[in-house]
Amino acid sequence: MDKQQLSRRAFLKLAAASSSGIALAGVGPLRNIAAAQDTVELTFGRHWEAAFRPRQAEYDEGFMERHPDIKISITYNTWTDHNNVVPAWAAAGTLPDIVYVHGSRATPWAHEGIIIDIHDLAVADDEFNVDGMWEESLRLYRVNGRIHALPYDHGPIILGYNADMFDAAGLDYPDENWTMEDMASAAAALTDANMGVYGWDGNFSLGNSANGFFLGAWGATNMNDDETAMTMDTPEAREALSHWYNLIHEEGVAPTAAEAEAFPNQNVFRAGAAAMGHLATWDTPSMRAQASFNWDVAPAPMGADGTRATTSFGSGYGITPTSDKPDAAWRYLREYLSVDGMIFMWSLSGRGSPARPEGLEAWLTSDPAPPNGQYFLEAMFEYATTGHPYSSLASAQVSQILDRESNLLKLGEASVDQVIATIMEEGNAALDAVADDM
Amino acid sequence: MFRRFLRPISPSARREERIFYLFILPWVIGLVVFNAGPVLGMLGLSFTDWRISLDNLSFIGLENYAKLFDDPVFWVSVGNTLYIVVGRVVFGTAFALLLAILLNQKVPGIPFFRAVYYLPTVTAGVAVALVWIWIFNPRLGILNYFLKQIGIQGPPWIYSSTWVKPSLILMSLFQVGPNMIILLAGLQGVPKELYESAEIDGAGNWAKFRNVTLPMLSPVLFFVIIISVVGSFQNFTEIRVMTQGGPGESSNVLIWYLWENSFVFLQLGVAAAVAWIMFVILMALTGLQFRLGRRWVFYEV
Numbered sequence: 202m203d204k205q206q207l208s209r210r211a212f213l214k215l216a217a218a219s220s221s222g223i224a225l226a227g228v229g230p231l232r233n234i235a236a237a238q239d240t241v242e243l244t245f246g247r248h249w250e251a252a253f254r255p256r257q258a259e260y261d262e263g264f265m266e267r268h269p270d271i272k273i274s275i276t277y278n279t280w281t282d283h284n285n286v287v288p289a290w291a292a293a294g295t296l297p298d299i300v301y302v303h304g305s306r307a308t309p310w311a312h313e314g315i316i317i318d319i320h321d322l323a324v325a326d327d328e329f330n331v332d333g334m335w336e337e338s339l340r341l342y343r344v345n346g347r348i349h350a351l352p353y354d355h356g357p358i359i360l361g362y363n364a365d366m367f368d369a370a371g372l373d374y375p376d377e378n379w380t381m382e383d384m385a386s387a388a389a390a391l392t393d394a395n396m397g398v399y400g401w402d403g404n405f406s407l408g409n410s411a412n413g414f415f416l417g418a419w420g421a422t423n424m425n426d427d428e429t430a431m432t433m434d435t436p437e438a439r440e441a442l443s444h445w446y447n448l449i450h451e452e453g454v455a456p457t458a459a460e461a462e463a464f465p466n467q468n469v470f471r472a473g474a475a476a477m478g479h480l481a482t483w484d485t486p487s488m489r490a491q492a493s494f495n496w497d498v499a500p501a502p503m504g505a506d507g508t509r510a511t512t513s514f515g516s517g518y519g520i521t522p523t524s525d526k527p528d529a530a531w532r533y534l535r536e537y538l539s540v541d542g543m544i545f546m547w548s549l550s551g552r553g554s555p556a557r558p559e560g561l562e563a564w565l566t567s568d569p570a571p572p573n574g575q576y577f578l579e580a581m582f583e584y585a586t587t588g589h590p591y592s593s594l595a596s597a598q599v600s601q602i603l604d605r606e607s608n609l610l611k612l613g614e615a616s617v618d619q620v621i622a623t624i625m626e627e628g629n630a631a632l633d634a635v636a637d638d639m
Numbered sequence: 640m641f642r643r644f645l646r647p648i649s650p651s652a653r654r655e656e657r658i659f660y661l662f663i664l665p666w667v668i669g670l671v672v673f674n675a676g677p678v679l680g681m682l683g684l685s686f687t688d689w690r691i692s693l694d695n696l697s698f699i700g701l702e703n704y705a706k707l708f709d710d711p712v713f714w715v716s717v718g719n720t721l722y723i724v725v726g727r728v729v730f731g732t733a734f735a736l737l738l739a740i741l742l743n744q745k746v747p748g749i750p751f752f753r754a755v756y757y758l759p760t761v762t763a764g765v766a767v768a769l770v771w772i773w774i775f776n777p778r779l780g781i782l783n784y785f786l787k788q789i790g791i792q793g794p795p796w797i798y799s800s801t802w803v804k805p806s807l808i809l810m811s812l813f814q815v816g817p818n819m820i821i822l823l824a825g826l827q828g829v830p831k832e833l834y835e836s837a838e839i840d841g842a843g844n845w846a847k848f849r850n851v852t853l854p855m856l857s858p859v860l861f862f863v864i865i866i867s868v869v870g871s872f873q874n875f876t877e878i879r880v881m882t883q884g885g886p887g888e889s890s891n892v893l894i895w896y897l898w899e900n901s902f903v904f905l906q907l908g909v910a911a912a913v914a915w916i917m918f919v920i921l922m923a924l925t926g927l928q929f930r931l932g933r934r935w936v937f938y939e940v
Contacts, residue, residue, distance in 0.1 A: 284902075284903075285902035285903065288691055288901075288902055288905055289902065291691045291692070292691050292692075292693075292907065309905060313690055313691040313692070313905055314691065314692055315691065458798060458886075459777045459795040459798035459799070460777065460778060462772075462776055462777065462778075462798060463776055463777070463778040463779045597903050597904050597905070598904055601899070601903065605885060605886075605887055605888070608885060608886060608887075609800075609886060609887050612795075612798060612799070612886055614799070614800055614886055614887065615887070
């Protein structure tokens with residue numbers, strides 16, 4: 202094989218060409234090389250459904266254009282797995298820089314060191330204006346008075362109804378004067394057992410995202426405000442539970458939990474087989490996409506004495522302790538969770554009502570928002586309160602007990618008295634067990 | 640010093656011995672690193688207040704175990720586990736044996752049926768569970784549809800505290816493929832002369848099965864029972880996908896209880912204690928089976 206040698210003349214030619222090439226290219230590429238060396242990669246643990254990921258990608262591309270020194274890398278978990286995957290990441294020491302934090306997880310995750318205290322970052326940043334967020338939404342992320350994560354959405358639970366069914370039955374739509382008794386009467390009138398149509402979807406829940414809707418009109422609560430004791434053994438709570446139990450099992454205007462299994466995602470209302478069900482702002486995109494009927498919303502019905510109450514809840518983002526670039530993480534969050542960021546991500550897309558009131562008007566104009574979407578806003582401003590549990594270290598245990606007992610009530614496998622007795626006994630035991638750790 | 644009491648080993652035997660150790664080395668390393676190591680690590684961690692971080696662990700002695708024994712849900716999960724394990728092992732083994740006997744017959748199309756019965760085993764567990772959710776659906780499920788055709792109002796299956804455990808056992812019957820294959824291989828290993836001798840002695844089908852097949856198959860059955868017990872304890876996918884331990888706590892088995900303590904309640908020290916209790920129960924049950932096996936397992940000499 203011939204050995205090719207570089208002659209002195211050829212070498213000089215090559216060197217000259219290279220030098221002029223670099224000179225012609227100017228300093229741009231060199232600066233880019235320097236920038237590339239300084240680029241930090243921000244990693245995320247999120248859970249968006251596939252349909253919403255393009256919106257996230259669009260936002261992130263815009264962010265990276267504005268901040269060329271930050272590169273974004275996302276791991277998507279499923280909604281059902283995210284809350285289990287994050288603790289596993291934490292135990293393995295492989296947490297990303299920023300994680301999605303459901304409102305019910307902020308306290309235990311802060312306590313376990315999965316998310317860091319970002320109070321000073323949030324409060325010191327005047328432009329970010331943390332005070333412009335709903336107090337009810339921020340409440341979820343304050344641990345011992347310090348902010349550990351920031352909300353992106355927060356929405357109340359109000360009444361959804363199938364307008365076509367009301368029209369067919371010649372009934373007036375639910376309105377702000379409706380009481381729980383009005384709802385029960387309409388549910389009875391709209392039920393047609395032979396046709397497999399129910400007046401109410403039977404989706405009863407005592408958990409943190411809906412209990413206010415099912416208990417509040419009677420003046421009942423599932424637990425006290427500081428989450429140190431369950432409060433279900435009151436006449437008001439018993440009356441509320443009896444009301445919903447009777448609608449399912451005595452009057453038959455709603456399916457049992459077993460019967461609801463026949464419908465996709467157990468959502469009888471969305472499937473068009475129930476005239477009414479409770480709805481949150483985060484439910485409206487699925488309603489818009491899947492409901493093949495005209496639907497709208499009304500305020501949460503009042504109790505007999507005119508009490509109107511409901512629950513609000515939401516989710517947010519936090520920075521993890523293993524992040525070695527908390528400054529870059531904060532730069533992302535302060536834009537993402539700003540008014541403009543929220544309007545782009547959640548208001549205009551209609552994915553959920555943003556955690557800042559300034560973004561709500563834009564949400565009302567989005568496609569998924571129902572015609573009377575202002576009732577959501579009214580609930581947020583006037584009567585919704587953040588649903589318990591969320592601030593106790595036993596939140597997960599208490600939630601599990603509340604969900605389990607709600608399900609037994611819906612199945613008809615436990616009476617109202619049994620459900621209350623179990624919640625009081627097991628719930629208080631779980632709260633007592635963590636009392637010293639709080 | 641013991642070498643002089645041992646028989647001298649020839650160079651070829653020594654080489655064979657070295658090759659033997661070389662071949663089993665990957666498995667031994669895997670066992671130590673991925674099984675024995677974590678098992679022992681879990682034992683240590685079960686005596687700590689481990690939640691998420693391994694930093695600042697405190698030794699709390701038997702507190703996690705005491706907490707478990709005081710928790711009524713733990714005992715419910717122990718009861719549920721034993722119920723499901725006994726059901727799965729008894730009915731599963733009997734069904735696998737029945738299938739193996741049927742598929743051991745000399746009739747046309749047997750390979751097709753063998754493949755069909757083995758198919759659920761090679762299907763992903765989550766997919767199988769999702770299919771069974773629909774099979775068990777009280778209103779739309781095919782099971783209640785067939786029951787309705789013969790005038791029976793079907794139960795709510797997995798949506799009932801009473802029926803959920805029998806439902807899970809029923810479902811497990813369709814996953815007996817591996818046991819069926821093992822038993823089929825055992826059946827085919829029974830010497831034909833034994834059946835011929837029995838026939839000469841005037842034995843009918845039942846007598847041949849009881850006095851020839853079962854004794855000759857007993858070592859294989861013993862193995863199948865051991866692995867079925869272990870497998871039934873570790874049955875997580877169906878619970879996670881189909882019932883999440885419910886309704887109430889009626890399908891909350893130990894493996895689900897362990898998972899909830901780990902990833903929902905973030906009590907990893909408690910979960911480590913549950914893992915060890917499961918390990919001890921399994922070892923005890925296996926030991927018991929070996930002891931009982933002496934009475935019914937027949938080994939050819």
